[in-house]
Amino acid sequence: MTAFAHTLEGKSQEHWEPLFTSLSQGENNCQRDTCQKCADLEPYHGHLNKVAYWTAKFAAEMFPRNSEESKSAHQWGYLTGLWHDLGKFSLEFQKYLSTASDTHASEIRGKIDHTTAGAQLAILRHKAFGHIIANAIAGHHSGLLDSRNTGASLEKRFLKDIPHIADAPPELISESFPAPPAFLACKDNAFPVSFFQRMLFSCLVDADFLATESFMHPAQSALRPENPNDVFKKALSLLESKIADFGIPLSTVSKARATVVENCLDKATESPGLFTLTVPTGGGKTLSSLAFALRHAITHGQRRIIYVIPFTSIIEQNAAVFTELLAQLGPNIVLEHHSNLSPENEEKESTRSRLATENWDSPIIVTTAVQFYESCFANKTSRSRKLHNIANSVLILDEAQTLPVQYLAPCLRTLEQFSKNYHVTTVLCTATQPAIEKSALLPIGLETPTEIISDTEALFRNLDRVQITYRNSRNDQTIASEVAAAPQVLCIVNTRKHARAIFQLLPQDEGNIHLSTLMFPAHRLRKLKDARERLTAGLPIRLISTQLIEAGVDIDFPIVYRSMAGLDSIAQAAGRCNRNGKLTTGHVHVFHSEHLASERFFRETAQVGHEILDLHAASPLSTAAVQAYFDKYYYQQKSQWDSKSIMADFLCVNDPELPLLFQYKTAAEKFRLIENNQIPVIIPVDEISKNLVEKQLKNPAIPLHRNLLRSLQRYTVQIYENEFFKNQHQFESVRDGQFHILICPETHYSDDFGLDLSSEAPNSNSLIC
DSSP states (O other): OOOEEEOOTTOOGGGSEESOOOTTOTTTTOOGGGOSGGGSOOTTSOHHHHHHHHHHHHHHTTSOTTOHHHHHHHHHHHHHHHHTTGGGGSHHHHHHHHHOSSHHHHGGGTSSOOSHHHHHHHHHHOTTTHHHHHHHHHTTTTOOOBSSOSSSOHHHHHHOOOOOOTTSOHHHHTOOOOOOOGGGOOSSOSHHHHHHHHHHHHHHHHHHHHHHHHHHOHHHHTTOOOOOTTHHHHHHHHHHHHHHHTOSOOSHHHHHHHHHHHHHHHHTTSOSSEEEEEOOTTSOHHHHHHHHHHHHHHHHTOOEEEEEEOTTSOTHHHHHHHHHHTGGGOTTSEEEEOOOOSOSOGGGOOHHHHHTSOOOOSSEEEEEHHHHHHHHTOOSHHHHTTGGGTSSEEEEEETGGGOOGGGHHHHHHHHHHHHHHSOOEEEEEESSOOOOBOOSSOTTOBOOOEESSSOHHHHHHHTOOEEEEEEEEOOHHHHHHHHHHSSEEEEEOSSHHHHHHHHHHSOOOTTEEEEOTTSOHHHHHHHHHHHHHHHHHTOOEEEEEOGGGTTTOOOOBSEEEEESOOHHHHHHHHTTBSTTOOSSOEEEEEEEOSOTTTTGGGHHHHHHHHHHHHHTTTSTTSHHHHHHHHHHHHHHTGGGTTTTOOGGGEEEOSOTTOOEEEBHHHHHHHOOSSSSOEEEEEOOOSHHHHHIIIIIITOTTSOOOHHHHHHHGGGEEEEEHHHHHHTGGGEEEETTTTEEEESOHHHHEETTTEEOOSSSOOSSOBOOO
């Protein structure tokens, strides 16, 4: 009797997907590890064969080619994939497939348990190592479980009475158990073991989704981007040509930028590991770091370049720079990933929505810190799918000083695992290098990194082009009056409420521009483009923004106002002042705002920043001042380094039945860089966004796919959960409540402020659809 993995609605059994193809079957006599046909979409290959092939391939690619770690991971991945759906051999599941009207939606809801069988077999075959495979298999639909919990847990799965799988082929059941990778030998630290299990889970989830996609939506599967071996060589050639087009550097700033590029290319041939790139704002970090990453990846065979930018920043700019530079290499080279539009509520997920979740399969990824770090501690399949593609890559942490102190220990341990065990080169790239090197003040720090810049002190001296003036307390009316009197000025404050208040105090003028995270990304890009054009033309421009403009935005004002914050934020604000060195001196005014109550979140950083400004008044942005700031700030906050005790959720214990006490679900619930849950909402305001929504998203005949979600994120705004539910009537929810669309942008989205859900219509120009 043939066992099946999936059916097609309305199709006879001859069109269903077989569960497993015996090694003696198939016209090419499939040979498991070496068979290339398992990657092809041939009907005689079973689902388990395909998933085993891809899981093994993904696991092996996490490490250098032909290394012992790669060979070991390949074996672990193959066995995990081979056993992941053993429960589908049961008579109960096969009957279920024959009678269910829509199996793809129903099976996800767990009507027949098909994930526990493989987990139980793994434990039976090896009491210790079996747990590593067991949790990956048990969670490949519902997510990684807690080992022990009053609710669902791995411990309960081991004891669960499940349908009998006697019809499973003996050759499949008798597979031998592999030895673990050598780096897991350390017995006094459970985190590396939990991390390997998490990465194996990611390989399995991605392999399962891709194999299922190839059966259910072969046309969509064919759109998956290729990652040609020479793409980085071509990209580096294009970048070197662009740099050459800048000509011979003549100004102090252009000479300093040329030095940064030269240092990056020189250091790129060094061995993979942990690096710092300490460059003052405006020193050309974006292209220089890309030059380092490309040459380094080529030299060491790394497969991706991943840029991680703070969640308060505008990531579209870097993605646009890279996309424009590499346009001739074709589509899908650069992926810009803001937020996951897939639902977090597993009850609302279906097989179709899962297949559309992001897996970071492009050569260059530009993403946010929220997306990166929360994915590293997530337990859901949708967030975890991409993790294995971080391994064997170059990881650029842009504005690395924004590492959240409340999660400092788990974040540093994650970076350590990637760099130490998964062939990841991590570059901490910033003008204000955080003091995260291991020391007496920071025992949780990382081992000594390699600085890319040969002489940072000289570089900072050459790029010192602003004067910082502390202005004490200033109310909004005073700041607004000074801003209004300046022809070209940038004002950066800490909250959206404060930014809006100052903007509304300005006399009406077409040169007034407001930036907010309540604007969708494409809207923010347009606003920045308008601002740059007015600066270039010498027209009046008064830009009011929150700190989102500070993280790498290439814009150059003669005057900048900055509400008091941490020294790192003040330095970033200064980087938008006299950025290109056209003036003898740019002027940065730092002031305390009247909104202290609403800015309590920034109280600690602002207090330390103020103290350092006093102590280093002569050179407040020097490397010595920055070092003093982070030493003082991190040490003062040492009780907060792991404020939610996340590291305690991963323990090896003296229990033969449950030696790995890994609380994945609990840790995921704790790890929230943004404490208040946010919900993405789509704003259809132009022909592109309306077509995406009306012709694709709302059309049930079109399956969800990654290209659609990637396009929609450019028209997406994140709002707090409580605000969404309070205003739920303003949104149309589609695809079983997975996506939410603003019904009336005419009255609730303005050109000046973005999304406005107040009962009154926006008091500034509405974007008319």
